[in-house]
Amino acid sequence: MKQIAQALFAAAVAFAAAGTADAATLDTVKQRGVLNCGANGQLPGFGLPDSQGNWTGLDVDYCRAIAATIFNDATKVKFVALTARDRFTALQTGDVDVLVRNTTWTSSRDTQLGLNATGINYYDGQGFMVRKSLKVNSALELNDAAICVQQGTTTELNLADYFRANRMRLKSVIFATLDEALKAYETSRCDAFTTDASGLYSTRLKLAKADDHVVLPEIISKEPLGPFVRHGDDQWFDIVKWVHFAMLNAEELNVNQKNLEEQMKSENPEIKRLLGTEGNFGEQLGLTKDWVYRIVKLVGNYGESFERNVGQGSPLKVARGLNALWNKGGVQYAPPVR
C-alpha cells in the first residue's frame, strides 16, 4: 500500500505541473479572483509586510498595479514570501503568477529556467557594507575579509569574481536568508556584508546601530532587477511588461494620483491614449480601456511609487540615479502607448 501511495503521490506531483503550463495565466487569475505574487518579505523598500500584515515596497506596488489593472482593486493580491533559493521553483510550478522579488535579469535565468524577464523596474548594483570602526574606505582593501552573503544569488557569484579579479583572498560565509546573513554580520562573524546596493541601504536600517556601519563606494556589478513570468504565455508576459511601461509613461506625462481626474479631461493626445479616453489600447492587452487610470488611481505612477517606498518619502532616502526617467538623467525609458 505504501508503494502505491508513493507512486500516486509522485504521479500527482508530475501531473500537477502539467496543468499550470497550459491555461492562460490571465484567465486563471481572473477566475481565482486574486493575483498570486512572489515577493521578498524581508527587504524594506521592496517587499516587507508590517505588523498588521500589510505589504509595502516598490516590488509590492508592481504586483498591486497588476491587480489594480485586472480587478480595479489593488488589494486583490496574495503575497507569497520567497527566499532567493526557492523563488524560481515557485514560479515554475505555478505557485505564483508573477515573481517580483528584486531578481537580477541574467541571460541564463532568461533562457534556462523556462522563465522570461519582462523588464527592469530598478537598476541596481552590488556593494559592500562594513563597520566604520574598521576604517576601510574601499572594497579593494577587503583582502582576507570574511564576508556574509545570501545563498542562491548573483551576489554570491559576483563576490567570488570580484575577489579573484583583484587577486584578493575571500572568506565567504553563506546563509539561506538575508536576515540570517545580516545577523551573522551584526555579531561580527563577518567583516563585511554584501548584497545589491538598494538592499544595503534598507538592511542597514535594520541594524541596532545603523550609524556604526557604512556602505562602501564601489559598485561591483550590474544588477538589473525586474519581474519574471513563466515562458510560453505571451499575453501575460505583455501585461506584466506594460504595467511597468504604463507607470513610467504616466510619470513622464505628469499623470499622478493628485491630478488624475483633471488629466482625464486633458486634450493632450498622448494622455488621452494613455488614460483610455481615446483608442482601445487596454483592450488590445486583454484588459479594459481604463487600465492605466486604474493603476494610477490605486497605486500611482512610477515616480510616486519610487519616492514613497525607497526615495525621499521613505527612511531609505535612495536618490533616483539610474532610475530617473530618460529625460531626467536616468535610464528608465518606456515605449509609447499608441
Place this chain on the structure above:
Amino acid sequence: MGNAKPLPYPPPLAGEGRVGAVPFCRDPKLRGLLLQALLCGAIGLLAYGAIHNAAENLARANIATGFGFWNVTAGFDISQTLIDYSSQGSTYGRAFWVGLLNTLLVAGLGIAFATVIGFAVGIARLSKNFLVERLATAYVELIRNVPLLLQLLFWYNAVLKALPEIAASVVMPGGFILNNRGLFIPRPLFADGSQIVAVLACTVVLAVVFNVAAGRVERLQRALTVRIAAIALIAIGVPVAAFVAAGAPFAFEYPQIGRFNVRGGAEVLPEFVALLLGLSIYTAAFIAEVVRAGLKSVSPGQTEAAQALGLRRMQTLRLIVIPQAMRVIIPPLTNQYLNLTKNSSLAVAIGYPDLFLVAGTVLNISGQAVEVVVITMAIYLTFSLIIALVMNIYNARYALVER
C-alpha cells in the same frame, strides 16, 4: 446460504492431492502471484507515466534538463573545503563532493560524540545518586523537548557571542589562535590533505583489524589491556612512522593574525562547532533513553547471579549486562544515527556548507531543480543505507545465538 455442507476435517491443504479439481482462479498461490504481478505492473506504469510526464513538461516549459551541469564551472565560494576547491577552477560536481565530505565530517563526529554523551547520560539516569540521576533526567527532558533548529541557532549565537573579536584574539601556547572567526591551529607542512587522510584511514583499518583479531583470544585474562595498549600503539605509531618515512621535515605553518582575519594554519569554523555541538547534544538525549531502556531490559537476576559468581561491579556491567542490553539498544540506536545524519541538513540555517546548503546554491544558479534534488536525495539515501548496513552487521554480532 442455507444448509451448507459440513466442512471436512482436517481441511485439505492447498494444492494437496486435488490440484486438478481447483479451478485456476481459486488457487490461492496462483491468485496471489497474479495479483502481485498486476500490482507491480501498475506501479511500474504509474512510475513511468510520472517520469515521462515530468520530462515532457520540463521540455515544454523550456527548462534545461540533463546532467550536463555537473561539469560546468561553479563560480561560487565555499567556506570549508576538505578537498581542493576554487570558485573558478572547480565544477558543480566538485562542489557537491565538498558538501558531501562536510556532511560526512559533521555526521561522523556527531555520531561519535552523541554516542559517548548518550551512554554516559543513559547510565547516569539509572544511578542511585539522587543528584546525578536528577541532572541526567533534566538534561534529557530539556534537550529532547526543544526543536533542534532553535537549539542550533542558540548554539551558533552562544558560540559567536562568547568568542572574542579578531583584535582581541586569544593566542594560546603552541600557536593556537581563538576568535569569532574560528579556532586556528598550526598546520604541519609535511603532508597535504590527502596524505593525512590516507594515514588516518590506514590507522583506523589497522586498529579495527587488530581489534577483531584480538577479540578471538579474549579468553586470555589480560586481553583487554593488551588490546587497548596495542591500539594506542597503532594509533600513534603509524602516523609517526608515516611522518618519519616522509622525511620528517619538522615544519608547521603557524596562523598569523592579519588585518581582518587569521591567515594560514588550519581552521575550525564556528558554524561547524555550533552544528556539531547542537547535533551531538540533541541526539544524545534520545540515545540516553535508548540506553536506559536497554539496561532496564536486563533482568536484575542476571546482575545478582554475576555477583554471586564473584564478579566485580565493572565486570558485571561489561561482561553480563551490556552484552545483553546491546541487543535492545542497537536497533533504536541505528535510528538515532540516521536522524543525526539527516538533521545535519539544518546546517543551512547557520551557514555551515554541508551537502544541502551547497546543493541549494547549485540548484539556484544552475536552475536544474529536479536533477539537483534527485542527486541530493540519492546521496542522503546512500548515507542512511550504509549506516543501517553497518549497524545491522554490528547487530548480528551481538544477536542471541540460538542453538
